[in-house]
Amino acid sequence: MHEEKSPRKIPFLQGFLCLLVVLLASFPSCSFAASRSSATKKKASASSVIFPVSGNVYPKGYYQVTVNIGQPPKPYFLDIDTGSDLTWLQCDAPCAKCTPAPHSPYKPNKNLVTCKDPLCVSLYWPTSHQCESLDQCDYQVEYADRGSSLGVLVQDLFPLRFTNGSISAPRLAFGCGYDQEIPGPNPPYTDGVLGLGTGKSSILSQLNGLGLTRNVIGHCLSVQGGGFLFFGDDLVPSSGIVWTSLSSNSLEKHYSVGPADLFFGGQASGVKGQSIVFDSGSTYNYFNSQAYNAVVSLLKKDINGRKQLQDAVDDKSLPICWKAPKPFKSILDVKSYFKPLALVFTSAKNVQFQLQPEAYLIVTKQGNACLGILNGTEVGIGKFNVIGDISLQDKLVIYDNEKQQIGWASANCNRLPNVDRDYSEGYYQPYSANFNILEGSCPATLWLH
Numbered sequence: 136m137h138e139e140k141s142p143r144k145i146p147f148l149q150g151f152l153c154l155l156v157v158l159l160a161s162f163p164s165c166s167f168a169a170s171r172s173s174a175t176k177k178k179a180s181a182s183s184v185i186f187p188v189s190g191n192v193y194p195k196g197y198y199q200v201t202v203n204i205g206q207p208p209k210p211y212f213l214d215i216d217t218g219s220d221l222t223w224l225q226c227d228a229p230c231a232k233c234t235p236a237p238h239s240p241y242k243p244n245k246n247l248v249t250c251k252d253p254l255c256v257s258l259y260w261p262t263s264h265q266c267e268s269l270d271q272c273d274y275q276v277e278y279a280d281r282g283s284s285l286g287v288l289v290q291d292l293f294p295l296r297f298t299n300g301s302i303s304a305p306r307l308a309f310g311c312g313y314d315q316e317i318p319g320p321n322p323p324y325t326d327g328v329l330g331l332g333t334g335k336s337s338i339l340s341q342l343n344g345l346g347l348t349r350n351v352i353g354h355c356l357s358v359q360g361g362g363f364l365f366f367g368d369d370l371v372p373s374s375g376i377v378w379t380s381l382s383s384n385s386l387e388k389h390y391s392v393g394p395a396d397l398f399f400g401g402q403a404s405g406v407k408g409q410s411i412v413f414d415s416g417s418t419y420n421y422f423n424s425q426a427y428n429a430v431v432s433l434l435k436k437d438i439n440g441r442k443q444l445q446d447a448v449d450d451k452s453l454p455i456c457w458k459a460p461k462p463f464k465s466i467l468d469v470k471s472y473f474k475p476l477a478l479v480f481t482s483a484k485n486v487q488f489q490l491q492p493e494a495y496l497i498v499t500k501q502g503n504a505c506l507g508i509l510n511g512t513e514v515g516i517g518k519f520n521v522i523g524d525i526s527l528q529d530k531l532v533i534y535d536n537e538k539q540q541i542g543w544a545s546a547n548c549n550r551l552p553n554v555d556r557d558y559s560e561g562y563y564q565p566y567s568a569n570f571n572i573l574e575g576s577c578p579a580t581l582w583l584h
């Protein structure tokens with residue numbers, strides 16, 4: 136979850152930014168808005184893009200994809216974040232405050248987005264945005280975990296291979312971040328963030344605006360690490376997915392759904408009418424204090440009643456940890472000690488999001504089980520309950536902005552639909568990816584074509 140703010144002024148960077156503006160003036164090729172509107176009608180031929188994902192919930196704390204940007208293209212590792220809109224890279228603008236990253240910072244090159252550009256306006260929506268004297272689009276993103284990125288919007292080529300075999304390099308806008316705060320003892324080791332939120336500035340909205348993909352994202356994050364991410368709707372199974380509508384509040388910038396009631400071990404917990412946000416940029420879940428207090432007290436009551444587990448106060452991995460008589464070896468070992476949680480959506484029949492114990496606990500290096508649900512009220516998340524990576528694992532999760540709905544199904548995320556191999560061998564074949572969908576009525580086979 137994030138919010139954009141009016142950026143602080145960084146006086147010593149203005150010399151550099153002036154230079155960019157002057158260069159831009161002699162290359163008046165920023166026809167982004169124009170090309171966007173003229174291409175909107177081409178949706179019929181829209182295809183998809185698949186990215187292999189790497190990373191895990193513990194110990195890494197994030198999932199990333201490799202995105203190639205620029206000409207010649209260079210690879211960047213980006214943290215996948217459905218909780219924020221703006222994609223940004225650490226940027227040599229020069230970098231006032233860059234954090235350790237796998238690749239050298241992106242070098243901007245005559246490619247500033249102007250302050251009047253609709254994309255810049257959309258970054259600030261719903262607050263009005265004021266253009267400063269310089270013809271550039273300043274941005275500042277602050278994340279709920281107190282990290283932030285400050286910079287300017289630029290645009291560059293994103294070479295992408297589509298599932299229909301064609302290659303295209305659309306010019307997309309993203310943030311060139313020259314001042315980053317990354318919180319916590321274990322910050323993600325990436326070059327930036329891939330913002331996949333609902334806003335117009337997200338890479339997905341831009342691809343959709345150009346008529347290249349449908350406004351749909353899916354991810355499948357494996358409990359064993361890795362998985363895949365896709366843009367477009369070609370890989371969405373036609374059955375087996377449980378869908379729920381996105382909240383219609385137009386001020387809502389997140390993928391939020393609800394209302395949902397919280398169940399513990401198949402019993403109503405008394406926590407009702409909750410708003411749920413799906414956020415792949417969050418490692419753990421954040422529940423508001425009502426839901427958090429209920430979960431913590433129900434879990435403690437259950438655990439204390441069974442007298443098998445003890446508090447592991449010496450394990451600082453997360454605020455609440457338990458130890459078993461013998462250290463847990465794998466996440467599968469927690470199953471017999473903990474009950475499942477479920478979010479039961481009340482606006483439709485039979486729609487629930489299950490959180491099996493392995494979807495809300497981690498097993499730490501010390502062999503303890505720690506609660507992967509954190510107190511959202513402490514970080515100022517308000518009424519929301521954020522569902523992070525820990526509970527999105529081993530599920531195919533689809534964010535469908537076309538139909539304004541989110542869907543999920545249990546899935547084996549270890550197998551990437553193997554487009555790479557099929558195309559590199561020089562022939563095209565429909566490839567059937569067996570997602571092994573367990574929840575829902577029918578098994579689904581996905582076809583790439």
Ligand SMILES: *[C@@H]1O[C@H](CO)[C@@H](O)[C@H](O)[C@H]1NC(C)=O
Nearest residue numbers: 180181182297299301347348
């Ligand atoms: C393949 O998909 C891309 C992206 O949607 C589209 O631009 C292109 O026209 C498609 N190619 C064919 C041959 O359909």
Ligand SMILES: *[C@@H]1O[C@H](CO)[C@@H](O)[C@H](O)[C@H]1NC(C)=O
Nearest residue numbers: 424427428431510511512513
């Ligand atoms: C969660 O945080 C709120 C606000 O700081 C606090 O009032 C509440 O007691 C916390 N809940 C638990 C179980 O610690």
